Amino acid sequence: MYQPKNSSMSPRYVGIRTFMRLENIRTVEDVDIAVIGNPFDTAVSNRTGQRLGPQHIRDFSILLRPYNPNQEINIFEYCSAVDYGDFEIIPQNIHASYDTVKDELSHVLEHDITPIILGGDHSITLGHLRAFAKHYGPIALVLFDSHSDTWDNYFGEKYMHGTPFRRAVEEGLIDVDHSIMVGLRGPLYGPEDVSNPEELGFKTIPMKKMHELGQKETIRQIHERVGESAAFLSFDVDFVDPAYAPGTGTPEVGGPTSFEALEYIRALNGIDFKGFDLVEVLPSYDNGEITAALASTVAYEMMTLAALQKKNQK
Template sequence: MFTFLKQTGKRSVSVFEALRTTGTISGIAPQTAAYGGEYAVRAANIDPKRRFSDKRYNVPPSAEFVARVSGIATMGKLPFQESAEGLDAAFVGVPIDTGTSNRPGARFGPRQIRAESAMLRAFNGGTRAAPYESLMVADIGDVNVNVYDLKDTCKRIREAYRKIVATGCIPLTLGGDHTIAYPILQAVAEKHGPVGLIHVDAHADTSDVVLGEKIGHGTPFRRCVEEGLLDCKRVVQIGLRGTGYSPDAYQWSREQGFRVVQVEECWFKSLTPLMAEVRKQMGDGPVYLSFDIDALDPAFAPGTGTPEIAGLTPIQALEIIRGCRGLNLIGCDLVEVSPPYDTTGNTALTAANLLFEMMCVLPKIKYY
């Protein structure tokens, strides 16, 4: 956990000890320190007990008294630890763009998402979710990828995620191009068997061979089907659009039993009713959520490798993710953020918020 210190003579003490002995943190009253009231004590490292076990919470610092620009960038300014041991969920980066077919730069996605995530706070104001009162969460860094060899990178990702899921930890992945979903799902399916998939994207990513290669960011879900990693009757693809190489670019998906929701079905609508149907489709079985940032219209998320016009809005993105509440989510990813194509940082900021929303719909989350 983060421990915030103040000097008392020659000895450093925790913020909580300072509160207990002096009633202030550098002149800030206890009720306004950190997150205010009861949560000020929790944010000040008093080791609160979790509702589901006797482990401690990890609580990010509040920007009310720790500057957002300070410190080493981790997801949401959470603590860093080297493995998933003892965690209920973990943010993990996979910094590759070796599988990209158009604009590169997604290898820098995890780094930029972490930087922009300093804006995140402890509670979800829309849903009243309290993830840091529910789960032990940390940032476990990046998979050590091989930027020269995509097949070796896939092997490294698969091995890393085997270790993560073996601990019972739910991975929340910062991509990286969409190739990464294939080795991640290999590791996830080894533990859970064939999983349901909620795939939010401008593209189906079900191509067979591209430029002679079977592994790339346009092929992951065909490879997953071929290897039996997906429960095809529990797969939905949302937001698909753009020009294609045939009159119906999504015929193969439908033939496998996927539900295909093209973007035209989403225009001018709330997607809350759609997600009620998706929850019924997914049932009680394990579900993986894979969200490509290019599902959003490039007006909202220009920093991506293969943009397509007329996409989803950020509001619809929130409706999709919040609509996953109650599902047995066993992993999530947010991929294809390419910072060089958005100098404002807004694409990465949107991605950081969507990852926070994913954490807020994991099983066992407490809501106020």
């Protein structure tokens, strides 16, 4: 049974930085949850440096504790978890990196482990979805993001952080009939950018609509859309207003607070999530580690959802 070091017995600044002070061990034996870094960032359109996101999140995560009072659960009473380390990506070679990630992640999924993947720019999610679709078939996507990332190309390139979900639909990786995008906002190039995700089959709830519906109704619609389908949660940190998450590459104002974002994730309990990723954390723009504090807690809430699922199964 793998669990974090007890920080009331061992100072937080002792030892190698791992997520939540979990053991850094690349094993699939006796593991329920694996935290994995995917430090790829050479498919961005603006600021770079997301390759350092996994390290930045891990650094702050040492403050996290095993009992989640909001969900009333001690994660490690139900789950054994490790920090699996990072995928061995190839800088500037997105296709070779996708192949590496798919192979390694497929190995993890074959052992019924729930991965929580720390990015990296949002292009990495296509590699994750390839592995999940290989193991589970087309999977329902729940996306929290200010951008739909469904452009056909960027600078003429088909594989960028603004294109992964169009590619995923084209490759048959996503069950679009049970997928939803939440929090979309910001200036676009034209009205087709608004209609693109829905034309691909996604349900969307833009940020303005979220405010009109309220949190309770937004969550109800997410649950209704996903239903009992196997699902994957992708969380772009720019979903959150840059006042609460300045450390990201393409910030969009008018988003939720950190509290509101965490409440949305907590309310997803009951959805059959098979895995998670958290992307676009950019340390060089992160004043006072505000974004790291949020991102590490988002990953913690993802881990809690996995633990609640184990609890409910028992």
